[in-house]
Amino acid sequence: MARDSQAALVALNRFGFGPRGGASGDLINAASDPRGFVKAELARPLGALLEAPGLQSTPQLGQAVFAYQDQVKQAREAAKTATPTEAPPPADPKPDNQLRRNLSLNTVASEISGQQMAEAKSADNKSADGAMKPDAMQPNAAAPPAAKQPQQPLNVIQKTFRTEALARLQRAMLVDCGFTERLVVFWSNHFCISASKGELARMWAGAFEREAIRPHVLGRFTDMLKAVEQHPAMLFFLDNQQSLGPDSRAGQNRKRGLNENLAREIMELHTLGVGGGYTQEDVTSLARIITGWTFAGRKGQLGAPGSFAFNTNAHQPGPQVLLGKTYEANGLAQGEAALADIARHPSTANFIATKFVRHFVADDPPPALVARLRDVFVRTDGDLRALATALVDSDEAWKAPLTKMRSPYDFLVASGRLLARVPEDPGLYLNGLNLLGQPLWTPAGPNGFPDTAAAWAAPEGMKLRLDIASQMGARLGPNIDPLDLLEFAAADAASAETRRTIERAESRQQALALLLMSPEIQRR
Numbered sequence: 001m002a003r004d005s006q007a008a009l010v011a012l013n014r015f016g017f018g019p020r021g022g023a024s025g026d027l028i029n030a031a032s033d034p035r036g037f038v039k040a041e042l043a044r045p046l047g048a049l050l051e052a053p054g055l056q057s058t059p060q061l062g063q064a065v066f067a068y069q070d071q072v073k074q075a076r077e078a079a080k081t082a083t084p085t086e087a088p089p090p091a092d093p094k095p096d097n098q099l100r101r102n103l104s105l106n107t108v109a110s111e112i113s114g115q116q117m118a119e120a121k122s123a124d125n126k127s128a129d130g131a132m133k134p135d136a137m138q139p140n141a142a143a144p145p146a147a148k149q150p151q152q153p154l155n156v157i158q159k160t161f162r163t164e165a166l167a168r169l170q171r172a173m174l175v176d177c178g179f180t181e182r183l184v185v186f187w188s189n190h191f192c193i194s195a196s197k198g199e200l201a202r203m204w205a206g207a208f209e210r211e212a213i214r215p216h217v218l219g220r221f222t223d224m225l226k227a228v229e230q231h232p233a234m235l236f237f238l239d240n241q242q243s244l245g246p247d248s249r250a251g252q253n254r255k256r257g258l259n260e261n262l263a264r265e266i267m268e269l270h271t272l273g274v275g276g277g278y279t280q281e282d283v284t285s286l287a288r289i290i291t292g293w294t295f296a297g298r299k300g301q302l303g304a305p306g307s308f309a310f311n312t313n314a315h316q317p318g319p320q321v322l323l324g325k326t327y328e329a330n331g332l333a334q335g336e337a338a339l340a341d342i343a344r345h346p347s348t349a350n351f352i353a354t355k356f357v358r359h360f361v362a363d364d365p366p367p368a369l370v371a372r373l374r375d376v377f378v379r380t381d382g383d384l385r386a387l388a389t390a391l392v393d394s395d396e397a398w399k400a401p402l403t404k405m406r407s408p409y410d411f412l413v414a415s416g417r418l419l420a421r422v423p424e425d426p427g428l429y430l431n432g433l434n435l436l437g438q439p440l441w442t443p444a445g446p447n448g449f450p451d452t453a454a455a456w457a458a459p460e461g462m463k464l465r466l467d468i469a470s471q472m473g474a475r476l477g478p479n480i481d482p483l484d485l486l487e488f489a490a491a492d493a494a495s496a497e498t499r500r501t502i503e504r505a506e507s508r509q510q511a512l513a514l515l516l517m518s519p520e521i522q523r524r
Contacts, residue, residue, distance in 0.1 A: 004031035005493035010398055011038050013524040014360060016178035021488050026176065031491075038392050041180045042385055048180050048214045049267045052167040052249035058207045058232055059296075061160060062306015066298040068156045087360065119366030153223045157203050164206020165426040165440055172413045183217045183388060184209065185409065186359050188441075191228045191270060192448040193237040195441045200236050208233035221352065221382030223341040229266060231294035231337060231400035238262040238446065244290040245316025246348065258316075263287035265446045271342045273351030282323055290335045291328060350378040353387075355451075360391060361400050363452045366523045369396040399442040402523040405453040408436035411465060415516055418489055421478060435464055470509075477480035485512070490520040 008030035012019050015038045019026035030037040041047055069453055145171040169435070171180050195202040212231040216224035228234055235241050243259035244251035251257060263286035266276050286299045292315030296302040302309035310332040319328050327334045331416065342348060351373035357365035372392055391397055406414060412432050416423065423429060433440050443449050450456070482502050498518045507513035515521065 002285055004034075005033035005491040006036075007031065007398065008519070009490050009493040010034065010402065012177065013402060013414075013520075014397065014404070015183060015392065017075070017172055017175075017410065018178075018417050018487055020417045021175075021420040021485060024176075026419075026490075027491055030177070033235075034398070035392055038177055038179050039179055039389060041175070042218060042388055042392075044180070045054070045218070048184055050167055050171055050210050050214055052163075052170075054107050054163045055167060055210065056205055056207070058211060059205055059304045061203050061308040062200065062295070063304075064160070064341065065199055066305055069199070069298075079227060091196060096472055110294050119369050128498075144227045157199050158301075161202050161205065162426050162430070163170065164210075165430060166423065167439075168206065168209070169416075169423050169429055173416055178413075179215045179388070179392075180217065183384075184214055185343075187217055187224065188213050188447040189443070189451075190355065191224070191234070192446065193233050193441070195439075196444055197237050202320060204231075204233035208442070216384070218385040218388070220347075221377070224384070225334060225343045229262065229290070232291060232306060232308055235262070235293060235295055235308075238265055241294040243287060243291050245288060247318070248291065248314050248316055250311070250314040251291075251316075258284065258287045258291065260284060260287040262293075263264070265291060265340070266339075268446055271351065272347040273344060273354075276321060276345070276347035276351060284320055285320045286338060289320050289338050291316045291333070291337060302373065305429070317508045333477070343382060344378075346378070349374045349382075354386065354446065356391065359451050361397050362403065363454075366400070367398045370393055370513055402519070403453060404524045405456045406522055406524050407449065407451075407456055408438040408461075409440070410434055411436075412468075414521060415469075415472065417474070418485060418516075418521070420481075432468060435468075437461060465522075466513070466517055469513040472516060473509040473511070473513035477507065477512040479497075480508065480512055482508060482515045484512035486520075487514060489515070494518075494520055 005027070006026050011030040011034040012026060017028075019200050041398055130189065157343070172178060175181055191203060193201055193208055195205040208231055212227040212234070213224065216227060232502075239259045240262040242256070243262070244254060244256050246257045247251075260283055264283050266286065267276065268274055269285060271277055292311045292312050292313075294302070294314065296305050296307050296309045298305050302311055312331065314329065317329055319326050320334070320338075323336055323341070323345070328336055350370070353370050354365055354374060362370065369391075372394065373387055376383075376386055376390045379519075412429055416429075430440060439447055482505070483499075486499065486502060490498075490499040498520055503512050504509045505514055
């Protein structure tokens with residue numbers, strides 16, 4: 001049984017989000033047929049799609065943002081003309097003890113209700129990038145009610161972000177293995193945007209993943225690439241709506257030219273990779289090719305507000321040479337043909353295969369496995385289901401030791417699954433991700449979050465994980481037998497050292513914290 005348990009541990013931790021606690025029987029099911037257990041999710045053609053109440057399309061969300069911005073503008077204008085009220089009494093100069101506390105610990109695990117109320121109140125006073133609005137700093141708690149104060153609009157952007165986050169978290173908690181969800185996380189990070197870019201980016205972050213990533217994680221890379229680069233969230237994130245062909249009608253009239261951000265990241269981060277055989281001239285050429293790729297604004301002149309649009313007036317006229325091939329001047333089709341060819345480039349196959357193996361198997365990807373997956377990618381014309389299947393079928397993926405460090409997102413989801421906690425509010429997880437350095441859908445740059453053990457195993461990061469694990473133990477430990485939970489997590493694949501450590505703990509609370517920090521939970 002030990003060998004089966006070890007393979008089950010690999011199946012659940014390397015490819016999924018770890019076993020669920022309670023009566024799920026995940027470890028037993030995985031032990032009976034480890035590879036089949038993982039591949040079962042790949043057989044569900046619509047398994048990656050996500051639908052839940054409150055989730056809307058990108059155009060619907062775009063129109064909601066524009067309407068919200070109009071309401072905010074109107075409220076501010078009304079506030080300027082409102083009758084002045086009596087000034088509130090001065091605030092108590094004594095510092096609030098609550099503000100002096102160390103929130104890095106209690107914010108995540110012990111004061112959920114209080115935080116969520118504070119977060120909801122704070123969200124109404126913040127812009128999408130987290131900056132306080134000018135009127136948010138006014139001491140209004142003690143102010144007498146004004147007779148005709150204009151009502152501030154509901155912050156629909158923050159509400160939408162939390163709804164999207166909750167849907168993603170609940171899916172991750174409930175799936176059997178989580179391999180498909182792990183694929184979603186991988187590709188979403190590969191083709192990342194950042195919600196900190198602005199209100200549209202924060203509003204669209206979840207929809208971008210649902211619309212451009214999820215439908216294609218088991219489809220073709222070419223289709224995903226096109227969906228990603230034409231999605232309004234990506235166009236906004238990398239400023240392509242500002243890019244004008246120098247010789248286009250708009251370019252000549254507005255004295256503004258190319259923006260190469262999207263073209264550069266397509267080649268460097270999304271397809272060919274650094275050293276993939278392209279030059280700066282190729283970047284400039286691709287930037288010209290995709291001029292006019294934009295989204296309709298609030299006035300709807302190019303289509304439904306918030307939808308992808310091709311602006312002929314902004315598109316650089318004439319043929320373009322990219323990677324040695326000439327693409328004739330045929331509007332939108334010119335850029336789509338260029339993307340299709342880049343997706344099939346040998347450098348793209350090698351870049352994707354290397355990154356895929358690094359994520360799932362080892363920080364130093366085994367060259368033979370990379371070569372095999374690269375060949376699968378080329379032979380199947382970028383079939384991502386075939387790529388995932390080849391990974392699961394490889395012996396290297398099962399024999400490599402579990403040395404990869406779980407990212408903060410993986411750690412929090414794995415802990416929630418093991419503790420059988422399906423969130424009803426995303427606040428706990430969003431706060432935890434912020435503290436651990438992986439805020440949801442908000443990487444520091446277009447290269448996404450790092451994917452190596454060194455990035456997540458730094459002393460400060462591990463201390464914060466221990467803080468969170470300790471608070472989980474303090475709250476839940478009295479009602480949980482950690483040794484029973486260890487059976488759910490690893491059974492006889494658990495190391496003797498982990499078992500002894502838990503047995504010697506001074507309390508159930510401490511034992512649960514030690515379990516959550518054990519290699520069986522932290523490593524994949």
